[in-house]
Amino acid sequence: MSVPQQAFLRDAMRRMNMTRDAFANRIGVSRRALDTWLLPDGSQESRAMPEIVERFVSEIAGRPERDVNYTQSVDTTHTGSLASQLSREGKPQLLSVDQFSRDAVEALFRVADIMQPIAQRKKISRVLEGAVLGNLFFEASTRTRVSFGSAFCRLGGSVCDTTGFTFSSMAKGESIYDTSRVMSGYVDALVVRHPEQGAVAEFARATNLPVINGGDGPGEHPSQALLDLYTIQREFSRLGKIVDGAHIALVGDLKYGRTVHSLTKLLALYRGIKFTLISPRALEMPAYIVEQISRNGHVIEQTHELAAGLRGADVVYATRIQKERFTDESFEGYTPDFQINQALVESVCKRDTLIMHPLPRDSRPGANDLSTDLNHDPRLAIFRQTDNGIPIRMAIFAVLLGVENQVQHSMRDAAWRPPAYLGPDDAPFHGVD
Numbered sequence: 001m002s003v004p005q006q007a008f009l010r011d012a013m014r015r016m017n018m019t020r021d022a023f024a025n026r027i028g029v030s031r032r033a034l035d036t037w038l039l040p041d042g043s044q045e046s047r048a049m050p051e052i053v054e055r056f057v058s059e060i061a062g063r064p065e066r067d068v069n070y071t072q073s074v075d076t077t078h079t080g081s082l083a084s085q086l087s088r089e090g091k092p093q094l095l096s097v098d099q100f101s102r103d104a105v106e107a108l109f110r111v112a113d114i115m116q117p118i119a120q121r122k123k124i125s126r127v128l129e130g131a132v133l134g135n136l137f138f139e140a141s142t143r144t145r146v147s148f149g150s151a152f153c154r155l156g157g158s159v160c161d162t163t164g165f166t167f168s169s170m171a172k173g174e175s176i177y178d179t180s181r182v183m184s185g186y187v188d189a190l191v192v193r194h195p196e197q198g199a200v201a202e203f204a205r206a207t208n209l210p211v212i213n214g215g216d217g218p219g220e221h222p223s224q225a226l227l228d229l230y231t232i233q234r235e236f237s238r239l240g241k242i243v244d245g246a247h248i249a250l251v252g253d254l255k256y257g258r259t260v261h262s263l264t265k266l267l268a269l270y271r272g273i274k275f276t277l278i279s280p281r282a283l284e285m286p287a288y289i290v291e292q293i294s295r296n297g298h299v300i301e302q303t304h305e306l307a308a309g310l311r312g313a314d315v316v317y318a319t320r321i322q323k324e325r326f327t328d329e330s331f332e333g334y335t336p337d338f339q340i341n342q343a344l345v346e347s348v349c350k351r352d353t354l355i356m357h358p359l360p361r362d363s364r365p366g367a368n369d370l371s372t373d374l375n376h377d378p379r380l381a382i383f384r385q386t387d388n389g390i391p392i393r394m395a396i397f398a399v400l401l402g403v404e405n406q407v408q409h410s411m412r413d414a415a416w417r418p419p420a421y422l423g424p425d426d427a428p429f430h431g432v433d
């Protein structure tokens with residue numbers, strides 16, 4: 001069985017770093033034809049790409065043909081295989097985005113593209129049948145915990161969860177070392193979230209199992225950053241843009257927000273990014289991250305003025321105030337002049353600006369987090385972003401557990417059908433069909 005044409009074409013565009021228009025032009029077809037080849041199989045307007053086009057694309061993109069061991073060719077040319085980048089001290093672990101080169105990011109996205117038919121509930125796979133995931137969450141979580149669990153289940157595995165310190169033996173004084181070693185006898189992979197920076201790395205040192213950092217205090221959240229960048233790339237593809245040269249405005253709690261720490265570092269792997277860092281004075285991006293992304297010809301602007309900072313941005317990435325990390329309780333929340341809402345977006349954003357947020361957004365009165373009045377605006381990409389958590393997390397598991405080459409062959413048709421659109425406010429391009 002060969003790789004789906006959508007995954008094949010997306011990979012070729014990424015490799016050639018081309019917008020859809022430029023790519024259509026390069027291969028001598030209309031943008032409309034290319035769009036129909038990229039639609040999910042089974043959707044009314046989807047069409048099969050002619051074989052001659054496939055051969056030509058293989059040739060110019062330097063890709064193997066679709067039926068040759070496609071994911072194995074995840075050659076990250078200068079830096080070793082994807083699996084080797086997703087390992088530390090010889091163990092399969094995802095602890096920080098610092099492990100990634102740009103090639104490795106794109107190789108992971110190629111695996112995520114292959115997962116799409118499963119994420120869209122058209123196909124099922126049992127490649128992880130018999131494997132058990134330990135989801136250890138010592139901090140609040142809805143999407144990270146459930147989407148990691150769901151991703152593991154959709155590959156045929158099963159999940160054991162513990163939530164909070166109260167219900168784990170850490171409340172009885174058990175060390176991270178002991179907890180990690182004990183869990184290793186019960187499960188086959190661990191996802192860990194912990195309030196202290198560096199604690200997940202400590203879990204990882206005490207086991208030879210795959211360990212994934214699901215957020216370590218104000219440190220990092222690598223899987224979130226990967227799904228954020230995957231979202232940006234997919235949305236940009238639809239909008240005719242590429243990541244190189246993009247203007248990204250990051251807004252809010254840049255001091256404690258681990259998602260923005262990981263995302264800025266990941267984006268810095270691309271070329272010529274303009275970062276606008278917009279935060280209240282007390283919540284500026286840590287200097288070590290600004291220093292790390294200051295290389296490679298990126299432009300970095302820091303401001304406390306929301307409206308001015310958003311002007312011209314291709315992506316606006318808003319964040320919640322991480323109140324749980326404050327030692328000084330005097331900071332209450334965003335003032336109203338820090339809120340991103342429809343009126344502000346209308347006045348300073350472009351027609352194709354993406355509005356993102358890792359979620360949860362604090363929708364309580366007075367929080368002034370990203371406003372719900374944008375819910376009907378198709379520029380709001382927050383739920384497309386959360387949906388992308390599934391293929392990305394499936395790809396991470398597949399690579400860490402070494403089954404990425406078996407997924408394509410393992411797929412069978414799903415017996416049930418989901419609704420064409422998952423949410424009532426989904427834009428037309430946001431269906432599962």
Ligand code: NCD
Pocket residue numbers: 143144215221224258259319320322358359360
């Ligand atoms: C974020 C986190 O936990 O860092 N949530 C998430 O995983 N999507 C952001 C937050 O809690 O504000």
